Amino acid sequence: MRIDIISCVPNLLDSPFSHSILQRANDKSLSEVHVHDLRKYAVDKHGHIDDYAYGHGAGMVIMCDPIFNCINDLKKEREYQEVIYMTPDGEVFNQQIANHLSISCENIIILCGHYKGIDQRVRDEIITREISIGDYVLSGGELAAAVVTDAIIRLLPGVLGDETSALTDSFQDGLLAPPVYTRPKEWNGKQVPDILLSGHESKIDEWRLEESMSRTKERRPDLWNNYINSQPEAKPKKKRK
Numbered sequence: 001m002r003i004d005i006i007s008c009v010p011n012l013l014d015s016p017f018s019h020s021i022l023q024r025a026n027d028k029s030l031s032e033v034h035v036h037d038l039r040k041y042a043v044d045k046h047g048h049i050d051d052y053a054y055g056h057g058a059g060m061v062i063m064c065d066p067i068f069n070c071i072n073d074l075k076k077e078r079e080y081q082e083v084i085y086m087t088p089d090g091e092v093f094n095q096q097i098a099n100h101l102s103i104s105c106e107n108i109i110i111l112c113g114h115y116k117g118i119d120q121r122v123r124d125e126i127i128t129r130e131i132s133i134g135d136y137v138l139s140g141g142e143l144a145a146a147v148v149t150d151a152i153i154r155l156l157p158g159v160l161g162d163e164t165s166a167l168t169d170s171f172q173d174g175l176l177a178p179p180v181y182t183r184p185k186e187w188n189g190k191q192v193p194d195i196l197l198s199g200h201e202s203k204i205d206e207w208r209l210e211e212s213m214s215r216t217k218e219r220r221p222d223l224w225n226n227y228i229n230s231q232p233e234a235k236p237k238k239k240r241k
């Protein structure tokens with residue numbers, strides 16, 4: 001998979017992709033992340049990519065042409081399945097969206113917003129999907145783009161060492177992950193739960209599911225409700241009149 005991120009502060013994205021799992025994915029040629037400086041696509045002689053918003057009060061808005069030209073240049077090279085705009089008024093990102101993008105895309109463009117956003121006409125014309133990472137405002141879309149990129153790339157086959165580990169993540173089955181423990185067996189007077197030392201695989205799986213369920217119920221009643229409603233046996237049978 002190839003992800004092209006377009007930003008007017010590309011330096012903000014130097015670090016997230018050069019460590020750990022994302023670096024390994026890159027080294028193994030499972031993914032490529034390219035960051036493009038929108039300023040290189042400035043159309044006026046002063047190098048501006050933004051201008052005052054029409055109408056009073058609003059701040060600076062990124063102009064159509066730099067974005068349009070940058071994306072067109074990329075599209076000349078390859079086909080993109082999604083052109084995503086990172087914006088607080090987008091669809092709220094979640095594991096389902098990450099799964100979908102990871103499975104169905106070979107090439108993705110992610111455009112980071114800044115200032116008061118980008119000209120609406122560019123959104124209407126070339127953006128295929130708008131994503132937010134939550135109900136709070138960041139100073140730009142870069143950190144959000146890094147979040148989305150990480151969530152997608154770690155799902156690509158071969159990126160994680162243990163093929164099953166992405167499947168046991170929180171959210172993958174609609175539940176939060178259960179607690180985990182490592183050595184020593186006793187720490188600060190606290191014991192590792194006996195069941196985990198028992199070697200009894202099916203009992204351990206049962207325990208983990210119970211823990212996942214009680215954690216989800218307590219911490220995320222919204223997820224718990226969805227989980228309950230998605231379980232076939234939980235659906236009340238309709239009585240025939």
Ligand code: 6GU
Pocket residue numbers: 085086087088113131132133134135136137138139140141144145
């Ligand atoms: Cl995608 N961008 C900005 N600027 N703020 C955000 C966001 C995106 N998602 C949540 N807050």
